Amino acid sequence: MDLRPDARLHRDQRRLSFVSTLDREILALMREVTERVILPRYRNLAAHDIEDKGGNDPVTIADRESEALLREGLARIADLPVVGEEGCHADPEERRHLSGACWIVDPIDGTRNYANGKPPFGILIARAEGGLAQSGWIFDCLTGRFCAAHLGGGAFVDGTRIAARETGELPPVAAISLVFMDPAKRAATMEHICPQYRLTDIPYCAAEQYPRLALGINDVSLFERTLAWDHAAGALWLNEAGGRAARPDGSPYRVDGDVYGGLIGAASPALWDGMAARLAAMPQP
Template sequence: MRRVTELAIMPRYRNLAAGEVEDKGGNDPVTIADKESEALLREGLTALDSSLAFVGEEAAHADPTILDSLEQPCWIVDPVDGTRNFANGKPPFGIIIARAEGGEAQSGWLYDCLSGRFCAAHEGEGSSIDGEIVSARPTGGTPPIAAISMIFMDEDRREATKRHITPHYELVDIPFCAAEQYPRLALGVNDISLFERTLAWDHAAGALWLNEAGGKAARPDGSPYRVDEVGRTGLLGAASPALWDELAELYEKL
């Protein structure tokens, strides 16, 4: 991840030429850095284990049938998480990789391209940042601090969220970057987060990392996040199981 950052991502940061940023639709940008990063990550991960299928965000956009591979052992890759930020020349942005089997992430890695922060988790083995074990901690704020993403909600759902959920929290801006949002939920920066769109490359690694750190990420009904539930919406993340339970109770009112 560090090598790809140095080769494909940072040379383009605040240095994108005309024509090197495209819109995939729905205000969802992609840059030449995303494409070059994904190609290099595919090469490197295939060298590590060629038995795993490769599900990259950009490859899946070009060929949606690639999403079928989420049902088998696979690598799941977001080559530049936070492309919106990257394309605008501002932080945060990173790389996310997960290794999944049986529809669930077994390992996950989140890399901050600017700071070099490296988050890692393996099922049943805990979570770490730069090699140091991490235990999730709430902010201690009253009310709890919430980063709630409403950009992919329809208008009715957005209004319902504003009526039933947001009044119970102190709202802060979302970072538009899952590689940043999940660490915030464990490091005493945010207490809860609500995601509407739950694409595997955005959430497989982060949900595993938060759970292994002692926080909680799960579907609103309490079921675990699965990478093969393509198109399913709704995911709740919290710095502790108790904070998750409080959010889930509010979410039932939507």
């Protein structure tokens, strides 16, 4: 490999050109799907347009139409297998692609909010390889906020590079998801973890929760269920912003890992360390 300075500069310029082009293509696709499918059906869903996939997990006709268009658009950008939330519900074998090169798609993140006619909700797309996210994109369908990150390349909001910041509040502000914990773990978390923080609402939308962790709104979040389409883009984006998203034992989040392995997201490594230490000291149910 030629490592002369002029060769490195030329290589980096080509890489930045590719990344910016890719971001533009992904943003255009997200906007197209939002304008063609998601917003026209927002607050216009009939009862038969909403179903329950089980466990109070709703899906709408817009989720399915959005995923179909995203699959078509991503195939035009790069011909990789797509692992989508609705595709995996129909065929769980689709998850096998998570260990290789693939696209990961949540066609409407925050479906519960969307189906009830309220924000927040968005689109999540990630590109992964070898079980690790390489790029991630988060789009807020109502505000148009576009978050992008590439492994080793930083995190951006609407094209501006950002650095994660804490709220500065004491105790720190935490959004703790208890939804998928078993009753014993939920009780232990409420007794030993929750009192150490100022609790705030859970938006039921990773496309909103991850930006809150970097933009000075929330300090730390605790997730129990860690599906790839919910967390691949956001975890990468938060890490690239200088915050930290990792398993409670410190291991990196893998898109092909345990769905219920737990995940801590924090605005800074120090805040992450604080939550991890409290979890480690918590009596096991």
